[in-house]
Amino acid sequence: MQVEFQFNDERAICDIAGHETLLAVLRDKLGAMEVKYGCGEGACGSCVVLVDGNPLASCITLCASVDGSDIMSVKAPDPPGAWALLKDRFAAHEGAQCGFCTPGLLASCFALVQRGEKLTRQEIREALSGHLCRCTGYHHIVDAVEEAMAIWPTMS
Amino acid sequence: MHCEVFGLYPYPFDYFRPNTLEEALVLAQGDGMKFLAGGQSLVPLLNLHVAEIKGVVDLQNVASALKFVQSQQDRLRLGSLWTHDELSHSSLLGGRCPLFSQAAAFIGHPRIRRRGTLGGSIAHADPLAEWILVMTLLDPQLILASAKEERQLPFHDYLLGPMMTALSDDELITAVEISLPEKATYGFTEVSRRPGDYALVATALSVGWDRDRIAQADIAISGVSDVPRTFPSISRDMCQEYPSHGLVEHIKHAVEAAVDPPSDVLAGASYRRHLAGILVEKALHQAFDEMSNAGETAAKSIGKSEGERT
Amino acid sequence: MANDVLTPQLSVIGKGVIREDVRKKVAGEVLYSADWVMPGMLYGKLVRALYSHAKIKKLSSQDARHVPGVVRIIEAKDVPVNQFYDDPSGLGEKVAQHKVFQDDEVRYAGEPICLVIAKTPEAAEKGARAIEVEYEPLPSIHNPLDALKDDAILVHPGGNTVVQWNVHKGNTQVAIQDPNLVHISRTYRTQFVDHLYLEPESGVGWVDNDGIVTLRCATQVVEHYRNIARMLNISENRVRIICPYVGGGFGGKEDMTVEPYLAIAAWITKKPVKMVWSRQESLQARPKRHPFVMTYDLWAKPCGDVVAMKVDVTGDAGAYALLSPRVLFAAAVVATGPYHIDHVDVTSRAVYTHNVPTSAFRGFGAMQMAFGYEQIMEEMAQKLGIDSVGFRRRHFIKKGDTLATGEIQDTAVWLNETLDKVLNELGEAPVTDDGSKRIGIGIACTMQPYGRTVWFQDHASCWLNLESDGSVILRTGVPDIGGGQAASLCQIAAEILHVPLEAVRAYYGDSALTPLAGGTFATRQLYMSGNAVVKAAQELQEKIDHVLKTAWGDEGWQWDEEGMAYSTSGLRISRSAVYEAANALHYPLSVHTTFHAQSGEGYDNKEGRAVKTFPDFTFGCHGALVEVDVQTGTVKVLRYVASHDVGVAINPLSVEGQIHGGVVQGLGYALSEEVLYQDGQCVTALFSQYMAPTAEQMPDITAIILESHEGKGPFHARGIGEPAIAPVAPAIANAVANALGPSCRVRSLPITAEKIWGELSGLDGSKI
Structure with a gap:
């Protein structure tokens, strides 16, 4: 079957079979290697992308089901600068070490920041509890998100 | 013997996305078809090749038809495709049966809550899932639809065992219908190994009130038997009683004596029994507090009064 | 210099x-290892053993060959040298070597048996499932202490002891004769845990224009090209390993993972081959951290002077040695912790079982010991009725001291300095007015080597x-x-x-x-x-x-x-x-x-002495404030402070990151993580069943970096990667014990709610 969706502001038209996951299609057909396989259970968060603005685990999302959606990864064009802000703060606080969980994590952070959420450190921790990071101990990640949330309203 | 092979991606199957419920039910008559709601439970099984199917019937285009709340005097009918996140907002049910929002708060993390559905969870029938416990407590009528017929089945006839149900392959849970006492409060609490994970032991209970007196009560506990169980005779002990420490202690001990939990790698029988008691105690306090907070009873919030502090 | x-x-x-x-x-x-794509690339999937101990009677690949897309089945007979050769101790100890593909006797569930190569990952998986293996199940042994008994089932013909290390200092036998000494004996236990790096084992292998077997894969050791050359029976100048940025290692990519399979597949098919292990495969079958059983005997004078310490350590090596000899050596060296003790006897051994092999993991044997020595010191102070902080301070090793192994500590030892910082930052434990909660405070002071043992001529x-x-x-x-x-x-x-x-x-x-x-x-x-x-x-x-x-x-x-x-x-x-x-x-x-590196002669295991073992150690102190729910036994970490002397911080932000990461990995180890096996079968093979910490239940961490300017690294830096994880479990154990009150202490990891409840209700482990 054919599916059509926006991926990072480009129209993607793919011939796919029903069983193909969004993760498989993004990686193997569209070459979006920033979307990672980490567990296949929707549990680790490394494969998270934004589907119509919502963070979804692409490894447990069938590609056929996102026909017509608007999908974004960390490489999405970014006129308002929310991605850039997050990337910058993550780099400045070393919110990534090995970096494998980072693109998925940033997708969830993007949704939080863009909603204009202003959360406490503990609320940030709860909001990101669907993402496992094994390197940073989360502290620097929370630093980065906290700062991005504080700066974003002045940018938008 | 064949090797167990945990896969990365699913084996081939077909995909259908019907626009009407009728279409969906017709499609489901095909061999090896599975309904796909949030996909939270099904797709991991397909990725790992634990389950193999011929096709999925994606319900996203019919979801809005299965997101409804019909509120009647003594009854509440809930569409099956509400997400955990939607159910976590007590306003959804107009303040009725806050047990739903209490239970939903314990499910997974934000991404899971936004995606997983009530019906999906009931169909998957993991015995430690919060909804399975809630259903065991409320014992609703499940509305099961197939292309051929629509039938109602009480939950206690539906759940046959861990991940085993009376649902036919071509049937879809479209709604749950709950009988609600005129005035009831609820308790829900659990202990899990990590926040958001399946509980080791969880307790849900409801207390129906006749003014400030307990008219009726039900208790359900998961993690102490292969599927969640209720305690009819212990619950009966509460009828016509006023909330009191003595009553809570009595129920707690009765529950501890009644459960016969298994020991497994995650927790031993003694600890599960202990948790059952503690969690019943906590859940009773929740239900009693809710009643007293509503100003409906003279019974003071027990456990929170000054004298209780140690 | x-x-x-x-x-x-x-x-x-x-x-x-x-x-x-x-x-x-x-x-x-x-682009990480799994992100690499090459034209005409094939995909590999391993077939792994179902039993923890069995004879392979027959392997039928007939059905698998007919699966559409399957290109080739590679078995033991296809590998030029179906055997790895390691000398993990560097001292020529004889250990049981493992095979590339097991074709005879399976010794753990998950041991690789053969490899299916196909045009798509799905076909490779289908092919793997179609492989039929006929087994004759054999009795297996899973408890390392049982494996040491005379009549135990042998995992390998040479006996179940992989290696035994001894450390002797002074004369314990004589020293403990004094009848006035206070003696305590305690046993501490640790569990199997998984590295759980987010990037699964993965890579692509091909044979390049000049006939070089090239692997681009996630590894901690590019020098494995030598092992690959040996396996293929070709010269070392015909194998190349390229290691792009790795998505986490923690020791789990120190032994080879995908390397031999990519190499043999590319060598035989002459095509590029990709292999990505599924998460569940990784959890089930890849080496874990050694579970230890540590028995500590400590003798002290009533005034609070430690006289002698005996330590007996048994580590579960699983079915093959891998790096076990080295891990248990590190354990022996630091068994007495950062304390000056005149009379010491340490015995540490690795034991074969039919469990999944264990090997390198951040902390490498030395961190398990901290769970022992930092609790026995605390317990002795309690027994003597003296302040445990002061008790530690009296015995801290100092620069110039002779360690238990006989070597001289020749750089600064900033134990007091890190301890002061931690105590100062933690302050007093607050009082709770919630009767169902108790607050506890705990510390741990540790030493962790950096660099390889000196006889490796690193x-x-x-x-x-x-x-x-x-x-x-x-x-x-x-x-x-x-x-x-x-x-x-x-x-x-x-x-x-x-x-x-x-x-x-x-x-x-x-x-x-x-x-x-x-x-x-x-x-x-x-x-x-x-x-x-x-x-x-x-x-x-x-x-x-x-x-x-x-x-x-x-x-x-x-x-x-x-x-x-x-x-x-x-x-x-x-x-x-x-x-x-x-x-x-x-x-x-x-x-x-x-x-x-500073080099030196091999370890004298008979005398239990060395002139030098590791080049140097990193010292530090951690402190935790915890809240225990006495009704359910659940623990909440309220505050966590960690201080290390890193010599000089090359990049303080990265040092802080190492400390934060070590602490959180350590908190998982302390409180929740465990790979559970039943008779050698993994029962927590799902990612969602493995309780690694998420952000939600983790506290903010105060990292205090001290600089003594006395490390042996560049600009006098010390290593900090591993040292940051060692003090966490004992700090938490001590904090929980402090919360529970006298005579309650959980001596096995992870410190679960159930074990805490067991202590509170006076039940011993057998009744839980």
Whole structure:
């Protein structure tokens, strides 16, 4: 079957079979290697992308089901600068070490920041509890998100 | 013997996305078809090749038809495709049966809550899932639809065992219908190994009130038997009683004596029994507090009064 | 000598500079091992054993061959040398070697049996499932203490003891005769845990234009090309391993994972082959951290002087030795902790069982011991009725002391300093008015080696060039597993060469094109490659100075912030001008050099003595404040403070990151993580069943970095990768015990709610 969706502001038209996951299609057909396989259970968060603005685990999302959606990864064009802000703060606080969980994590952070959420450190921790990071101990990640949330309203 | 092979991606199957419920039910008559709601439970099984199917019937285009709340005097009918996140907002049910929002708060993390559905969870029938416990407590009528017929089945006839149900392959849970006492409060609490994970032991209970007196009560506990169980005779002990420490202690001990939990790698029988008691105690306090907070009873919030502090 | 470098005013070292690799990573621009794609690529899937002990009667691949898309089944008979050869102790100990494919007797559930190669991952998986193996199940043994008994089932013909290490100091037998001594004996136990790095084991292998078997894969050791050459029975100059940025290692990618399978598949099919292990496969079958059973006997005078300590350690090696001999050696060396004790007897052994093999994991045997020594010290203080902090302080080793092994501690020991910082920051435990909660405070002081044992003759090379445009290229074989290994080396080169950080580019992790640096393990890379880069950069700078003097005269050259040389007479020379001048002088500005670690002779295991074991240790102290729910037994970590003397922090931001990461991994180890097996079968093979900490239940962490300027690394830095995890479990154990009150203590990991409840209700483990 054919599916059509926006991926990072480009129209993607793919011939796919029903069983193909969004993760498989993004990686193997569209070459979006920033979307990672980490567990296949929707549990680790490394494969998270934004589907119509919502963070979804692409490894447990069938590609056929996102026909017509608007999908974004960390490489999405970014006129308002929310991605850039997050990337910058993550780099400045070393919110990534090995970096494998980072693109998925940033997708969830993007949704939080863009909603204009202003959360406490503990609320940030709860909001990101669907993402496992094994390197940073989360502290620097929370630093980065906290700062991005504080700066974003002045940018938008 | 064949090797167990945990896969990365699913084996081939077909995909259908019907626009009407009728279409969906017709499609489901095909061999090896599975309904796909949030996909939270099904797709991991397909990725790992634990389950193999011929096709999925994606319900996203019919979801809005299965997101409804019909509120009647003594009854509440809930569409099956509400997400955990939607159910976590007590306003959804107009303040009725806050047990739903209490239970939903314990499910997974934000991404899971936004995606997983009530019906999906009931169909998957993991015995430690919060909804399975809630259903065991409320014992609703499940509305099961197939292309051929629509039938109602009480939950206690539906759940046959861990991940085993009376649902036919071509049937879809479209709604749950709950009988609600005129005035009831609820308790829900659990202990899990990590926040958001399946509980080791969880307790849900409801207390129906006749003014400030307990008219009726039900208790359900998961993690102490292969599927969640209720305690009819212990619950009966509460009828016509006023909330009191003595009553809570009595129920707690009765529950501890009644459960016969298994020991497994995650927790031993003694600890599960202990948790059952503690969690019943906590859940009773929740239900009693809710009643007293509503100003409906003279019974003071027990456990929170000054004298209780140690 | 590298250690003499200490520029009075450092410009890049000690600054929390932003790592360039992190910028790339957050932008999603890094291609990890699984992200590599090649034309005509095939996919591999391993068939793994179902039983923990069984004879393979027959392997039928007939059905698998007929699965559409399956290209080839590779079995034991297809491998030129179906055997690995390791000398894990470096002392020639004989250990049972494992095979590439098991074709005879399966010794753990998950042992690789054969490999299916297909055109798609799905076909490879289908093919793997269609392989039929006929087994004759055999009785198996899973408890290492049972495996030590005389009549135990043998895992390998040579006996179940892999190795036994002894450490002797003084004369314990005589010393403990004093009837006035207070003696306690306690046993502490640790569990199987998984590294759970987010990047599963993965890579692509191919045979390149010149017939070189090339693997681009996630590994901590590019030097494994030698093992691959041996397996294929080809010369070492025909195998190349390229290691892109690795998505986490923690020791789990120190032994080979996908390497031999990619190599044999590419070698046989002559096509590129990709293999990615599923998460569940990784959890089920890849090596774990050693569970330890540690029995401590401690004798002290009633006044609070420790007299003697005996330690007996048994580590479960699983079915094959892998790095177990080394892990148990590290355990033996630090068994007494950072304490000066006159009479010591330590015995540590690794034991074969039919469990999944255990091997390297951040902390490497030394961290398990901290769970023992930091509790026995606490328990003795309690028994003596004295303050446990003061008790520790009295016995802290000092610079110049003789350790239990007989070696001299020759660098600063900042135990008191780190302890002071932690106590000061933690303050007093607050009082709770919630009757169902209790608050507890706990500390742990530890020592953790960095660098390899001295008889490995460890060395690391690098190659540093000034380019014609004035930029600098650093070539080094380090695998960068996420800790900023390459970035720190760039900082060091930039510092010494007086160039902006952006001017240095590291090419890393390629066994063919970058000088070999040894693996990224044993907290050795900053120490080893850092010193190598110091040496190379100093030599290169000397060459640059020479060119300046020769071409422009000796005029007191200095360097400005842009990396330009200027002279007292007002000359300003760019580095590209220096390059040109050097060219004209036939004087290449290129240095290839090797740093050799302090080396020494092998360990005297009979006497239990050494002149030197590890090059040095990193010391530190952690403190935790916990809240225990006495009704359910659940623990909440309210505050966590960690302090280490890192000698000098090359990049304080990265040091802090190492500490935070170590602490959280340690908190998982302390409170929730465990890979559970029943009769050798993994029952927690799902990612969602493995209780690694998420952000939600983790506290903020206060990391306090101290700098004694006495490490053996570059600029006197010490390693911090592994040391940060060691104190966590005992700090938590002590805090929980403090909360529970006298005579309650959980002595096995993880410290679950159930075990705490068991202590509170006076039940022993058998009744739970």
